[in-house]
Amino acid sequence: MAGRLAGRTAVVTGGSTGIGQEIARRLAAEGADIAIADVNPADETRKLVAETGRRFFSDKVDVSDEDAINRFAARVRSELGSADILVNNAAVVLLADADHVTYEEWRRTFAVNVDGPFLASKAFIPDLKESGSGRIINITSSSYWTAPPPFVSYVSAKGALNGLTSVLAANLAAHDVTVNGVAAGLVRTAAALENTSEAFFEQAVQVQNIKRVQMPDDVSGVVAFLASDDAAFITGQIIVADGGSTRR
């Protein structure tokens, strides 16, 4: 049986590791060809996508660099064809509370986590309009509501990404392009562990209604649904996939 995303081309920023890698694997498993833009090599993701039989392209791209993302979009078109799905997943976490965050750290967080999704969206909008079922899916965070104190620049940037999601949805609806966000809770990735601790994960489980650690595939399934025709009438929404930590 053909997958829900057969014949589509999906771009995943930050798809070399963690949640982005699992999103790439899942979208490929559902039939999409995959392009990855990441500052780090995507060799592991390439292998996972190869196992699904889908086509794969990746390039070293800093999503905060407008020229680089525009060059990448042109290369995706020539390697895989016009894009149908853009997943803005690349982000950095620079931990500091308001007393200690430097302006440089604040700016860098916004450059990658907000400018990045804006620039990638802009670069791929012509493709998405052409698609007939274009999708932008932004990976945001339930920390926007829970606001853990050391995440000053990160939480603020995710708030801006939520705003970008709403306004892009309004801009693109007439072209049958939907724009949504998936707000994850604390997800077990190497990066999240590096930024926190095992104790932080245990505390996160305590405040969730679902009493287990959230894994990358708890996010990728929601992304695959939003990318599919089943979600054609959903736009401008942030789907909170956090085990209920913001609904206690």
Ligand SMILES: NC(=O)c1ccc[n+]([C@@H]2O[C@H](COP(=O)([O-])OP(=O)(O)OC[C@H]3O[C@@H](n4cnc5c(N)ncnc54)[C@H](O)[C@@H]3O)[C@@H](O)[C@H]2O)c1
């Ligand atoms: N892990 C969590 O607990 C959690 C929770 C909520 C939301 N999220 C969000 O999920 C996404 C992925 O998080 P993760 O935990 O998998 O992190 P990660 O660090 O494993 O993945 C981020 C990827 O983005 C890439 N990247 C970083 N800066 C880049 C840049 N300038 N240009 C291109 N690529 C860049 C990295 O190389 C990496 O491959 C992020 O948007 C993050 O904010 C994560």
